[in-house]
Each structure stands twice: as structure tokens, then as C-alpha cells.
Amino acid sequence: MTFYKNEDQWVEIKPFIHQVGGHTCLFEITQETICKPYQEKEFQFYQNLPEDMKEFTPHYKGLVCVKCSHDNDSTTFYAEVPGYILRKTDYQSDFGTSDEVKSGLDNWSVSCIDRQIQRYGFWSNDGEQKFIMLGNLVSSFRMPCILDIKMGTRQHGEDSSEEKKKLLEERCAHSTSATLGIRICGMQVFQAETNTYLKFNKYHGRALDDDGLRQALRQFFSNSLTLNIRELSRMVSKLRRLHHVLSTQHTFYFFSSSLLLFYDGYMDACQYSDQSEAKGSEQTRGQSGEGFHGSGPSHNLPESLIVENEDKLNQTCCDDDIGTADVRMIDFGHTVLKSDVKEHQGGTEEGILFGLENLIEILQSIADS
Structure with missing residues (x-):
């Protein structure tokens, strides 16, 4: 130290x-x-x-x-x-x-x-x-758009008190953490139309149901004028790669960790022109949950996540190098080495992978709709 x-x-x-x-x-x-x-x-x-x-x-x-x-x-x-x-x-x-x-x-x-x-x-x-x-993950961005997502269906650590454990279990049970394995803890997204930021905190995230969370995720990739398909697609590729890494790592159990999704909301005139079709479709698209398939409690890897080999996975992530969208895991104050835990912590990595799979499916459905 x-x-x-x-x-x-x-x-x-x-x-x-x-x-x-x-x-x-x-x-x-x-x-x-x-x-x-x-x-x-x-x-x-x-x-x-x-x-x-x-x-x-x-x-x-x-x-x-x-x-x-x-x-x-x-x-x-x-x-x-x-x-x-x-x-x-x-x-x-x-x-x-x-x-x-x-x-x-x-x-x-x-x-x-x-x-x-x-x-x-x-x-x-x-x-x-x-x-x-x-x-600082957004140090080079002009208009940082940031989304903090609490991951998993279980969020108390091994060192949590009984009181804290009960509180976190209730919080999960009455939010999208239980149904989807993800919960929004904070969000800011640049709004080009008003030249300001739209910002939500964790209390807003706790109140969202499944459909509300899906709408918030769509909103995160929208600058009020157009849906940013390029950054959305790039984010899906990054999340697929993260899913592969987490599903094959054997070092840690992650308790109460979060994902930070971020991209630069600044777009110049050429970028607006490139996404003009996305803008038109966004204006006519409803806010229904159509195309959402992430609420089922399945722990099997969805077809959309299956990759034949890691070389293909890496190639998928690198296809679009011009975007800025990226993702990081954060908050490791309750993370423990698997070697330090005697018994398998059921619901820990499975809950995080479950949430990650749902997040990928939701974002992919938004990009495809």
C-alpha cells in the first residue's frame, strides 16, 4: 500500500x-x-x-x-x-x-x-x-452521456449486516433488479434541442417498472432530435464482449457492482446528416414495449449472445471504431476472491449475467425497432 x-x-x-x-x-x-x-x-x-x-x-x-x-x-x-x-x-x-x-x-x-x-x-x-x-472515463468527451446501472439480482455482500441485507433484498424485490437483474442508479444525457442535460437519479430508477426502464434506455441514446444508432450498436458489441469475459472469469464474486455506460453526446452537422433516417423513425416510433424480450427468467445464453469463437467476438467489437460508446464495471467495495469463499455463491455471477443478457436484448431490440 x-x-x-x-x-x-x-x-x-x-x-x-x-x-x-x-x-x-x-x-x-x-x-x-x-x-x-x-x-x-x-x-x-x-x-x-x-x-x-x-x-x-x-x-x-x-x-x-x-x-x-x-x-x-x-x-x-x-x-x-x-x-x-x-x-x-x-x-x-x-x-x-x-x-x-x-x-x-x-x-x-x-x-x-x-x-x-x-x-x-x-x-x-x-x-x-x-x-x-x-x-476519468469521460475526460475527452465534449457532452458526456452517462448511465449508471446496478447489476444483479442480489446486491448485498458477504460483509453486509443483517439490517443492510434485509434493506437491499427489499430494494431488489420491489424494483427491476428482481425482474431484469438491472436497475438504473443515475443517468445524464445531452439534449441537443435545448442545449442542456436531462438527468435522473437513483430514486427515479427505483420507481421504474420493466417498461419504464426500457423507455429510459431508449432515452439514454436519444438527444431529443435523433436516436444515436451508431453508439447504440457499438454499446451492444461492447456488452457482448463483457458478457464473454465475465462468464469465463474464475477469480471474483461481484457483489453490489455497477456498470457505467457512456458516450459523447456531441454531434456535428455531418453526424446529424448521417443519422437523418434514424431521426425520422424515432419521431414515428411509439413508446410501447414492442420488441422487448428481456423479462423472462432464463439463465440460458440467448441466441443473440452466442458467438462461435473469441476471434469473431473481438472482430465484432472492433467493426466500428469511429464511435465513442464504452462500458466499465465500477464499485468493487464488496467484491471478494472466489478462493476466499468456501461455498458457491448462487445468484451472484448468475444474477449479473442474467442482468447483462437482458440489457443486451433490450438495447438490441431498440436498435432493431
């Missing part, structure tokens, strides 16, 4: 404006680097990360100390950042220089920071807190 001391520098950090879900705070250190509170199991996950999962997880950058300073009614946060992190970016202490659209972004991270302080006593003794540094 090493802190980098070479040319460390205390710099001001700000709440990450593009955080859409989760209960722990995210800070932006530089344009390319964010950080989140340290959790031992998450740290161990990144230390034991299998090679084939690296393309589906954020880039781990090390540990960092974070402190807060109180000045009258204002609170400022600082991180002791390793020199190599600062050297790799054009660090700016002024966070107000960006001219990109921020209207509609209510910054979920601010409420998470308050929770860390009030509920967990962060910085209560003016001490430093350990944080994990990760790559």
Missing part, C-alpha cells in the same frame, strides 16, 4: 460534476484523474485485477490523501497529488474555465460529500483521508 512521495503537491480538487450515481463522493483531481474514498476490498480488487478485465474497469492510478479546509461557511478540498499525475496533464487550479454545457447537471457528488461528512465522519478531526485514484 504505497503512497507516492516523489514531487507530491497539494492541489485543490472539486466535486466531479459528471457523477450520476453511487453513495460515495467523487472528486476531480485533474481532467484525466478522479478519486473516490478508499475501501480495502476495492483496493485489493485492483491489485488482483485479471488482464482480460482491464478493458472493462477504470484505470487504477494509485492512492492519494485528501483533506478539507473550513473557511467561514465555505469548505475547500485538497489532495496531495503525485508529481507523475500532474505532469501528465495541463493541470488548472481554476475549475471555472470550461465553456461546455453544464445546464441540467445538479452535481450528485455534492450530496455524496455531505453524506460522507455527516454519516461517516470524514475529516471530523481535520485529518487526511485515503482515496483511490482512477482514470
Whole structure:
């Protein structure tokens, strides 16, 4: 557990404006680097990360100390950042220089920071807190569209208290987690017509039924003028590849992990022209659940997911290199090594694969409709 001391520098950090879900705070250190509170199991996950999962997880950058300073009614946060992190970016202490659209972004991270302080006593003794540094997945995007999805039919970890276990079981049972193995925990999507963002939080996601979730997924790939078929199709390919990786990995049990789907919502005039047909079909398409086949409780791999060999799978994922859509697994605070668990945790990876299969089928049906 090493802190980098070479040319460390205390710099001001700000709440990450593009955080859409989760209960722990995210800070932006530089344009390319964010950080989140340290959790031992998450740290161990990144230390034991299998090679084939690296393309589906954020880039781990090390540990960092974070402190807060109180000045009258204002609170400022600082991180002791390793020199190599600062050297790799054009660090700016002024966070107000960006001219990109921020209207509609209510910054979920601010409420998470308050929770860390009030509920967990962060910085209560003016001490430093350990944080994990990760790559900012949307650092190069002009209009980041982000969807946070809680995966699986079971979301409590082995270390959850009985009270927490009961709460999470009830939350799953009364949401799309039980029926589909997926639940929206947060979403932001750029709306070209109004030049602002549409944003939903986890409370909206919990209230959705199966049809409502499907409509929200369609909305995620729509900028209010057109359905982005290119990014939607690219996302399906990425998710198929992830399904293959998860179904063949034998290292971890994933409890309470999420998927982060993201793409750049910025489209220039040429891109609008290329998708003009999609725009017309989107305007005439109803919001019924037609074409949705993801609600059945089958654990068998659907035909749409069957791939003859991995070479073909990799080729499928690389057919469209011009899009930006991508996916990452996040939140590994309850992830455990399978070697540390005596008995098979039924419903763990099966529930995640079940949810992933439904997500793929829903998105494919949207692309085909």
C-alpha cells in the first residue's frame, strides 16, 4: 500500500460534476484523474485485477490523501497529488474555465460529500483521508452521456449486516433488479434541442417498472432530435464482449457492482446528416414495449449472445471504431476472491449475467425497432 512521495503537491480538487450515481463522493483531481474514498476490498480488487478485465474497469492510478479546509461557511478540498499525475496533464487550479454545457447537471457528488461528512465522519478531526485514484472515463468527451446501472439480482455482500441485507433484498424485490437483474442508479444525457442535460437519479430508477426502464434506455441514446444508432450498436458489441469475459472469469464474486455506460453526446452537422433516417423513425416510433424480450427468467445464453469463437467476438467489437460508446464495471467495495469463499455463491455471477443478457436484448431490440 504505497503512497507516492516523489514531487507530491497539494492541489485543490472539486466535486466531479459528471457523477450520476453511487453513495460515495467523487472528486476531480485533474481532467484525466478522479478519486473516490478508499475501501480495502476495492483496493485489493485492483491489485488482483485479471488482464482480460482491464478493458472493462477504470484505470487504477494509485492512492492519494485528501483533506478539507473550513473557511467561514465555505469548505475547500485538497489532495496531495503525485508529481507523475500532474505532469501528465495541463493541470488548472481554476475549475471555472470550461465553456461546455453544464445546464441540467445538479452535481450528485455534492450530496455524496455531505453524506460522507455527516454519516461517516470524514475529516471530523481535520485529518487526511485515503482515496483511490482512477482514470476519468469521460475526460475527452465534449457532452458526456452517462448511465449508471446496478447489476444483479442480489446486491448485498458477504460483509453486509443483517439490517443492510434485509434493506437491499427489499430494494431488489420491489424494483427491476428482481425482474431484469438491472436497475438504473443515475443517468445524464445531452439534449441537443435545448442545449442542456436531462438527468435522473437513483430514486427515479427505483420507481421504474420493466417498461419504464426500457423507455429510459431508449432515452439514454436519444438527444431529443435523433436516436444515436451508431453508439447504440457499438454499446451492444461492447456488452457482448463483457458478457464473454465475465462468464469465463474464475477469480471474483461481484457483489453490489455497477456498470457505467457512456458516450459523447456531441454531434456535428455531418453526424446529424448521417443519422437523418434514424431521426425520422424515432419521431414515428411509439413508446410501447414492442420488441422487448428481456423479462423472462432464463439463465440460458440467448441466441443473440452466442458467438462461435473469441476471434469473431473481438472482430465484432472492433467493426466500428469511429464511435465513442464504452462500458466499465465500477464499485468493487464488496467484491471478494472466489478462493476466499468456501461455498458457491448462487445468484451472484448468475444474477449479473442474467442482468447483462437482458440489457443486451433490450438495447438490441431498440436498435432493431
